[in-house]
Amino acid sequence: MKIDRIETSGLVVLFVGVALLAFTFFSAYGFLVGKLNIIASADLIQFFGTALAPLVEAAIRILYLAIMGWISSILTIRGVQLLKKEKEAIPAAVTPVVKAEKKPEASPQPKPEAKQKPQVKEVGEPAKTEEAEKKLDIEETTEIVEMASAE
Numbered sequence: 001m002k003i004d005r006i007e008t009s010g011l012v013v014l015f016v017g018v019a020l021l022a023f024t025f026f027s028a029y030g031f032l033v034g035k036l037n038i039i040a041s042a043d044l045i046q047f048f049g050t051a052l053a054p055l056v057e058a059a060i061r062i063l064y065l066a067i068m069g070w071i072s073s074i075l076t077i078r079g080v081q082l083l084k085k086e087k088e089a090i091p092a093a094v095t096p097v098v099k100a101e102k103k104p105e106a107s108p109q110p111k112p113e114a115k116q117k118p119q120v121k122e123v124g125e126p127a128k129t130e131e132a133e134k135k136l137d138i139e140e141t142t143e144i145v146e147m148a149s150a151e
Contacts, residue, residue: 007086014079021073
């Protein structure tokens with residue numbers, strides 16, 4: 001069985017990521033198990049002066065561990081993605097090519113046009129514009145409403 005370059009690089013990246021994750025967790029464990037100094041003092045200024053140095057040191061260590069954990073998890077994810085891509089690429093190459101069936105083209109159907117109102121023109125009546133028709137419709141509607149309210 002031949003191992004190609006992509007699979008080899010995927011395995012290397014995966015193991016480096018896992019090793020860095022393990023180192024990060026062991027470092028964090030050592031940091032947590034370490035000696036804790038709880039400082040008590042009556043003077044507030046002296047208390048903050050002596051407490052600030054360990055807090056800064058702890059913040060630096062926490063940031064270091066967080067960045068290491070983030071980078072190692074990214075490496076691990078990339079290694080897994082490389083291995084998945086390699087495994088998925090093998091079956092894809094074996095799959096037979098299927099030709100698409102050509103369907104006869106359907107003739108375009110004419111779209112139904114919107115029906116327009118027949119315009120009735122009486123002799124001697126001027127041509128109605130759209131604005132005049134809207135005014136007439138509004139007047140007819142108000143007459144119907146007035147008649148309904150009168151009853």
